[in-house]
Amino acid sequence: MSDEQELGITESKEYNTGEWYAEVVQKADLANYAPEGMSGFIVTRPRAYELWERIQGHLDGLFKDTGVQNAYFPMFIPESYLEQEKDIVEGFDPEVAWVERAGKEELEEPLAVRPTSESIITPYISQWVRSHRDLPLRVNQWVSVVRWEATETKPFFRTKEFLWQEGHTAHATRDDAWAETMRRLDQYEETYEDLLAMPVLRGAKPEHDKFPGADTTTTVEALMPDGKSVQGATSHYLGTSFAEAFDITYTDEDEDSQIAHTTSWGLSWRAIGALIMTHSDDQGLVLPPAIAPDQIVVVPIWQADTKEDVLEYAEGIADDLEDAGIRVELDDRDERNPGFKFNEWELKGVPVRMEIGPNEADDGTATLVHRPDGESAEVDREDIAETVESHFDEVYAKLYAAAEENLTENVREAESRAEILGTIGQHGGYVKAPWCGDEDCETEIKDQIAAEIVMVPLDDEEAEIHHGEECAICGDDAVETAYFAKSY
């Protein structure tokens, strides 16, 4: 353990959110910054990579249960491929890293390090699809992508290289492709809620903020404690634009040639950033039990004369927990006192701590302490694994409830420009307002307080609330409900 860790977290989540976040990431051993000359890149340490592995395991299971197969496409994309879909190039060109020299040769055509893979995957889908019997066709890859954005590095939120999954599918009809778009959005929502204990809002991006070439870009948005929204994952219904550009056609049951409808959808390690930001506190990392690398730490507390008994008792419990499939760490280090251990495991985000002293060993009990709020309970040795599991459920419920309360309290309505600006300025969070659909109206807000329209609801009922009303900004007819927020 390094000396820095012993110092604990010094920044305040409430007052210096950015600095606090950077400190938690560093001191909880989640990530390091990359070497000089590589600003924007991070090294993902095992404790953070394990979070990613659990997100991956959860989501990959959902994908495979619903017909998705994984594949692997080259990390490079020829410049001419990117150009073939003009919309993509306009969207991504400034952000691409290029390989022009390799080995001893200058390449004839520059190769882009993939910023996203529609332009190389779609032509292969086109080769693989011949008949309606080949549809739906669904492939996904878990890879890293590079986007050369010149912004300040924020681990997991803003990095030039990031890990993600990108799914790409082709379907016979618009309905099938739209159902696919929604299926993946549902799975992202479920992953945020069940695994990460984070409620999210579902919606569509405004027309002018869609993925280039998409018919509709849908999103799950999570509210951070500092009042900013995070785009948690996106699922795009691409219509027929990519199928037309790359010629994905199929013969239908009447042997007629038809154009396919495609989708793409992705979730990145930004989910890790949102997870850390949402639950953690001024003592360090806080994690829901389902995703925590260590779910419970057992800390035996002894004097010289009780050591043997206490340790034996603690080891027995740790064995039982492990046998039940619980990820348990027994901290029997001699060179550290219990207080130091408590602080260290709080910093590292272990959701439940078990304290065992001579009294517990004598009485056949144990003391459980919940990481999020310090609530403690004395429990029986008997059925200890079941008891611990139920405390995991309680911890999850507390974390989810706190995040949900933050979300619920921070969706407000506004009916004028002044009200939008005032409400976001004062409270942060989301402000719902009737909107005419014109980008200029968003720009007025953006220019003044850097808030934007992060989504419009997908739910028809809510979307139509404001039909017939006036746009809060320009006074023209409103056609949608816009959610304004500052965002990451």
Add this chain to the structure above:
Amino acid sequence: MSDEQELGITESKEYNTGEWYAEVVQKADLANYAPEGMSGFIVTRPRAYELWERIQGHLDGLFKDTGVQNAYFPMFIPESYLEQEKDIVEGFDPEVAWVERAGKEELEEPLAVRPTSESIITPYISQWVRSHRDLPLRVNQWVSVVRWEATETKPFFRTKEFLWQEGHTAHATRDDAWAETMRRLDQYEETYEDLLAMPVLRGAKPEHDKFPGADTTTTVEALMPDGKSVQGATSHYLGTSFAEAFDITYTDEDEDSQIAHTTSWGLSWRAIGALIMTHSDDQGLVLPPAIAPDQIVVVPIWQADTKEDVLEYAEGIADDLEDAGIRVELDDRDERNPGFKFNEWELKGVPVRMEIGPNEADDGTATLVHRPDGESAEVDREDIAETVESHFDEVYAKLYAAAEENLTENVREAESRAEILGTIGQHGGYVKAPWCGDEDCETEIKDQIAAEIVMVPLDDEEAEIHHGEECAICGDDAVETAYFAKSY
């Protein structure tokens, strides 16, 4: 299904091994070649990627059970980092792809796309290790790497980008690091044997063919049916050279500063190539059941009047197999006849086929056919899942036995240059010969028949057989037993 598939395999494994291999890869839907301008790259299709996922799952489980944690390091490495370990640069420089332009900027320092990650991982290990209590430290990453070799593309065997895992560890002592080197070599051997049904030979690379900077490079070598050896995975004991170059020191129990010993070890998707090459035949892909995406295909055979009964019976069996965790495909397509289906599933490498006709449905039986040799058996409906599992074991045993026979028959001894050349020229395979340890003697063989020393045994007993004898090539004192072979 595309028209090409209907044609079946046209090349001969025995007479045109290279063309046959390329055809199997293409027609069994394993991989496609990358776009023009990207020679050397391939697209890994779902059926091949699933092979990689199973190799990954198996090996990752072994790693995690023995103290390894996964992490993720940037895909780029600054030129100065590569240069810091001069030996690495000499080894890899000509093979590196460079990023010098990204977004709108020319980079101040070129970034290499990682050809291997010692030079970026080791400096972080150096930061993370302070005391003997931090050792051993073991990290692994599953990533792709790029080596710009200007050779003909051979999917999974020779590609400019390939998937692999690279493990990197630091230890307090030479003994610990050597034990780690052997532990990983054991796990590679086990993976080849248990999962891929391939026996391998274990050995060390000659001094002049080690990984640059390594003290010892160990290898598992697999013999292909065309008599060439494949380097299946390598495990390097790096001594203290990387720890010295990147300053990995730790304080021991007496608070003295010590230098660490490091290892690195990797297995790539070449394992997939070796797997395909070893077991497949002129009908297409052959796979051991443990790794096959579909382990068994149920083909119902009906006439109009028996269709309903046969199908219902087949579905019941398929359900039972699925419930038992067996990966089963029920091929109930109307538009294809049984003969077509048999050919298609043979091409795609399904290890066992179950045929069910009206007789089987009436008698409560099923016919099982083994993919490798067409051996068939009538079995009872009762306990069908157990029966099928035992047939999987038989198929594995057949595949392993055939590969083992090929290996055993093709390790021969030689005592002179003429004998080495003649034996390899006539039979291929491995030729063991006493060797003085001088690279020049290997060069003499290499120049004449493109065979090289692929390994010297690690086992002391065998390694010392030839002590006191003469080098088969130059006649000087022999110090090792060299295994000569042509190689992929």
